[in-house]
Amino acid sequence: MPKIAFGFTGCKLNRYEIQAVSEALETAGFEIVPFDQNADCYVINTCSVTGNADLSSRQLIRKSRRRSPGSRILVTGCYADLKPAEVAEIGADLVVPNLEKESIPSKILEMFRLNNPNDTTDNEFSSVIVSKMGSLTRGFVKIQEGCDRACAYCTIWMSRGPVRSRNSELIIREINALHQNGYKEIVLTGVHIGRYLYSHLNLTGLLKKILDETAIERVRLSSLYPTEIDDRLIGLLALNPRICPHVHLSIQSGDDEILRAMGRKYSRLELEEIVRQFKDAVPDITIGADIIVGFPGETETNFENSCSLIRESAINHLHVFRFSARPNTRAADMPDQIQPGEKERRTKVLRGIGRSIKRNRLTSFIGKELRVLFENRADSDSGELTGLSENYLRVNAFGTDKLKNQIVRVRPSRVKDSGLFAEILN
Numbered sequence: 001m002p003k004i005a006f007g008f009t010g011c012k013l014n015r016y017e018i019q020a021v022s023e024a025l026e027t028a029g030f031e032i033v034p035f036d037q038n039a040d041c042y043v044i045n046t047c048s049v050t051g052n053a054d055l056s057s058r059q060l061i062r063k064s065r066r067r068s069p070g071s072r073i074l075v076t077g078c079y080a081d082l083k084p085a086e087v088a089e090i091g092a093d094l095v096v097p098n099l100e101k102e103s104i105p106s107k108i109l110e111m112f113r114l115n116n117p118n119d120t121t122d123n124e125f126s127s128v129i130v131s132k133m134g135s136l137t138r139g140f141v142k143i144q145e146g147c148d149r150a151c152a153y154c155t156i157w158m159s160r161g162p163v164r165s166r167n168s169e170l171i172i173r174e175i176n177a178l179h180q181n182g183y184k185e186i187v188l189t190g191v192h193i194g195r196y197l198y199s200h201l202n203l204t205g206l207l208k209k210i211l212d213e214t215a216i217e218r219v220r221l222s223s224l225y226p227t228e229i230d231d232r233l234i235g236l237l238a239l240n241p242r243i244c245p246h247v248h249l250s251i252q253s254g255d256d257e258i259l260r261a262m263g264r265k266y267s268r269l270e271l272e273e274i275v276r277q278f279k280d281a282v283p284d285i286t287i288g289a290d291i292i293v294g295f296p297g298e299t300e301t302n303f304e305n306s307c308s309l310i311r312e313s314a315i316n317h318l319h320v321f322r323f324s325a326r327p328n329t330r331a332a333d334m335p336d337q338i339q340p341g342e343k344e345r346r347t348k349v350l351r352g353i354g355r356s357i358k359r360n361r362l363t364s365f366i367g368k369e370l371r372v373l374f375e376n377r378a379d380s381d382s383g384e385l386t387g388l389s390e391n392y393l394r395v396n397a398f399g400t401d402k403l404k405n406q407i408v409r410v411r412p413s414r415v416k417d418s419g420l421f422a423e424i425l426n
Contacts, residue, residue, distance in 0.1 A: 001029040001030050001031055002030055002031070002039075002040035002041055002112050003030070003031045003032075003033045003037075003038070003039045003040050003041075004022075004025055004030045004031070004032060004033070004039055004040065004041045004042075004043065004108070005032070005033050005034060005035045005037060005039035005041070005042050005043070005064075006018045006021065006022050006032070006035060006042075006043050006044075006045075007035040007042065007043070007044045007045070007060045007064070008044065008045040008046075008047075008077070009045075009046055009047040009053055009056040009057050009060060009077075009079075010045075010046070010047025010049065010053055010077070010078070011047065011049075011189075012140050012187060012189045012222060013140075013142060013189050013190060013191065014045045014046075014047060014077060015133075015136075015140060016130065016133075016140040016141070016142045016189055017045055017101060017142070018043065018045045019130050019132070019133055019134065019140075020126075020128045020130050020142075021043055021101075021104050021105055022043075023128065023130060023131065023132070024105040024128055025105050025108060025109075028105065028109060028114070029114075030108075035064075036067075038067060038068045038071075039068060039071055040068075040071055040072065040112075041071060041072040041073070041074065041108060041111065041112075042064040042068070042071055042072070042073045042074070043074050043075075043076075043104065043108070044057070044060050044061060044064065044073065044074070044075045044076070044077070044092075045076055045077040046060070046075060046076070046077035046078060046079035046080050046087075047077060047078055047079060048077075048078040048079040048081075048082050048083075048155055048156075048159065048326070049078070049154075049155075049156065049324075050321065050322075050324040050326075051324045051325075051326075052324070053079065054079050054083075057075075057077070057079040057080075057087075058079075058090055061073065061075060061087065061090045061091050061092060062090060062091060064091070065090075065091035072093045072094070072108075072111050072112075073091055073092050073093050073094075074092065074093065074094045074095075074096060074104065074107065074108060074111075075087050075092040075094070075095050075096070076095070076096040076097070076098065076100075076101055076104065077098065078098065078155065078156060078159040078160065080092070080095050080096070080097070081097050081098045081158075081159035081160075082155055082158065082159050082327070082328075084097075093111075094107060094111070098159055098160055098161060099161050102125075102126070102127075102128070124167060124170070125145070125164055125165075125166055125167070126142055126145070126166045126170065127167075127170060129170065129173055129174045129177055130174055130177070130178070131174075131177040131178060131180075131181055132178070132181055133178070133183070135376060135377070136376075137183075137184075137185070137373060137374075137375040137376050137387070137404075137405055138183065138185045138186065138187055138220070138373070139175075139178035139183040139185070139186045139187070140186070140187050140189050141171060141174055141175055141178070141186045141187065141188055141189065142166060142189055142190055143165065143166050143171055143188050143189070143190050143193055143196050143203075143206065144163070144164070144165045144166065144190030144191065144192060144193050144195060144196045145160060145161065145163075145164050145165075145166075145190060145191055146160050146161045146162045146163040146164050146191055146192065147160060147163060147191045147192045147195075148162060148163055149192070149225070149263070149265075150263060151252075151262055151263045151264065152261060152262050152263045152329060152330040152331040152334075153262060153292065153295065153323065153325075153326065153329055153330075153331040154326070154329065155326045155327070155328065155329060156191060158328070160191050163192060163195050165195070165196050165197050165198040166198065167198060168198050168199070168201055168206055168209055171206065171210070172209065172210065172213050172214060175210060175214045175216050176213075176214055176215075176216075178216070179214060179215060179216045182405060183216070184216070184217045184218060184373055184405065184406070184407055185216070185217065185218035185219075185220060185244075185373055186216055186218070186219060186220070187220045187221075187222055188206075188219065188220070188221055188222060189222045190222070192225065192228075193221065193222060193223075193224065194224050194225050194228025194229065195225075195228065203228075203233065204230075204232045204233045204236055207219065207233075207236055207240075207243060208236065211240060211242060211243075216242070217242065217407060218242060218243075218244055218373065218390065218407070219242055219243050219244065220243075220244040220246060220392075221243075221244070221246070221247055221248075222248065223248045223249070223250050223290070224247055224248065224249055224250065225250050226249050226250070226251065226266050226270065226271055226274050227265055227266045227270065229247075229274055229278075231277075234277055234278060234281045234282075235281065237278075237281065237282050237285070238281040238282050241390075244390045244391065244392070245282045245284050245285040245286065245390060245391045246285060246286045246287075246288075246390070246391050246392040247278060247285065247286075247287055247288070248287075248288040248289070248290070248319075249271075249274070249275075249287065249288065249289045249290070249315075250289075250290050251271055251289040251290060251291060251309075251315075252264060252290060252291060252292045253291065253292065253295065253298075253302070253305075253306050254268055254271070254291075254305045254306035254307070254308065254309025254310065255268065255298075255301075255302040255303075255305035255306055256268050256305075257302060258295050258297070258298055258302050258306075261295065261296070261297060261331075261334070262292075262295060262331070263330075268305065268309060271309065271313070272309070272313055275287055275313045275314050275315060276313075276314070278314075279314045284391055285391060286316045286317070286361070286391040286392045286393065287314060287315050287316050288315070288316065288317045288318070288319065288392070289310070289315045289317075289318055289319070290318075290319045290321065291306055291310070291318055291319070291320050291321070291350060292321050292322075292323050293306070293320060293321070293322055293323065293343060293346040293347050293350055294322055294323040294338040294342065294343030294346055294347075295323045295331065295338070296323070296331055296334035296335065296336050296337050296338065297334060297335070297336040298323075298338060303346050306350065307349065307350060307353055310350070310353050310354070310357065311353060311357070315357065316357060316358065316361040317354060317357065317358045317361070317392075318350065318351070318353070318354035318357075318358075320347055320350045320351050320354060322343045322344065322347050323338065323343060325337070355418075358418065359415060361393075362393065362412075362415045362419065362420055363415055365389075365393060365412050365420060366412050366413065366414065366415070366420070367411065367412070367413075368411070368412065369409060369410070369411055369425065370389040370390070370391075370393065370395060370409075370410050370411070370412065370420075370422065371389060371390055371407050371408070371409055371410075372387045372388065372389050372395045372397070372407065372408055372410050372422070373387045373388055373405075373406070373407050373408075374386065374387035374397075374399070374403050374404050374405065374406060374408060375387050375388075375404065375405070376404050376405055377404075379396055382396065384396040384397060384398055384399075384421075385397050385398070385399045385403055385404065386419075387408075393419065393420055394418060394419030394420070395410060395412065395419055395420045395421075395422050396416060396419060396420070396421050396422070397410055397421065397422045397423065397424050398424075399424050403424070408424055408425075409424070409425040410422035410423060410424055410425060411423050411425055
């Protein structure tokens with residue numbers, strides 16, 4: 001059977017989708033090989049959230065073509081969806097839009113003139129059950145797809161299609177399959193997981209169902225849109241230790257004027273209130289945030305409002321992005337575009353604030369007991385065990401390999417780099 005390799009750029013959702021295609025083709029008899037090896041076929045899931053994401057996607061395609069000039073290359077994902085002609089010119093043999101991703105296994109079998117032993121007439125959205133996640137310790141579970149927010153800077157809503165949610169029974173089956181294969185934690189992922197709605201079951205209802213119908217030790221949420229968080233979701237996190245006390249908020253700015261220009265449907269005051277409610281209900285929760293700097297028209301005052309939100313609220317860590325003008329978005333044509341040097345300066349300032357608040361957060365856990373899921377890998381520099389606590393703190397410790405993929409009680413003794421060093425407790 002042909003050898004096939006898989007690569008991706010971008011988010012957890014892209015990683016999940018590649019795994020789903022990989023498992024389907026492995027079942028069909030393909031030999032799965034690492035992406036840096038020669039293969040008869042390469043499947044690449046691309047990202048287009050920024051200009052750098054486009055660049056990374058192009059590099060993967062070109063590397064594949066150079067490595068195996070005679071191979072077949074199938075490219076999908078947001079970059080491929082938005083710029084199919086460009087992707088084909090770079091070297092793709094077949095470009096598959098996001099809305100047709102689930103047909104990729106069949107298309108590859110057709111490429112090699114092979115029959116599909118798993119061919120069914122099931123047209124259920126995202127019906128493939130993923131049972132493993134390669135070398136990763138945590139399993140990703142796709143619950144939702146698509147977005148209709150149409151934010152001024154974003155192309156994802158153009159490339160990913162309308163909001164649609166996965167059958168909750170398929171989600172439960174997938175989580176149980178991952179748990180049976182030894183996974184202790186799953187991460188619920190999608191483009192817009194706060195919009196999950198299937199047969200009158202919203203995100204909070206889905207979480208309750210997962211708690212009732214699976215034995216997975218940990219459930220972690222991926223990024224949330226601030227206004228899709230309500231008292232019921234916060235209350236569920238507060239009452240159920242199996243749901244990780246960790247949320248990541250897609251904030252983007254701390255300034256009302258910029259939020260309106262971006263097309264975000266909330267205010268700074270609402271952001272502050274959401275963060276306060278989380279902290280009141282779940283004191284040890286870790287709250288992360290995405291922030292864009294250098295949006296068109298962002299004055300120094302606007303930028304300082306973002307900085308002050310981070311300094312003054314209980315947000316614990318940041319992902320800072322320089323504004324990247326995406327083609328065919330409203331923001332790309334807005335006046336008062338910020339110069340690259342100024343965007344770089346603001347990025348450094350905000351990342352400095354992010355490092356400070358993160359270090360304060362880490363220091364507050366010295367001497368406190370945490371439960372860490374140690375990963376299947378060692379720290380690349382020290383060789384120590386490394387993993388994540390329930391509240392998303394990176395923790396290293398000395399220990400044996402038998403503790404890998406185990407949830408272990410530890411007590412941090414000091415801050416180490418961007419995480420903690422801890423002693424393992426009996």
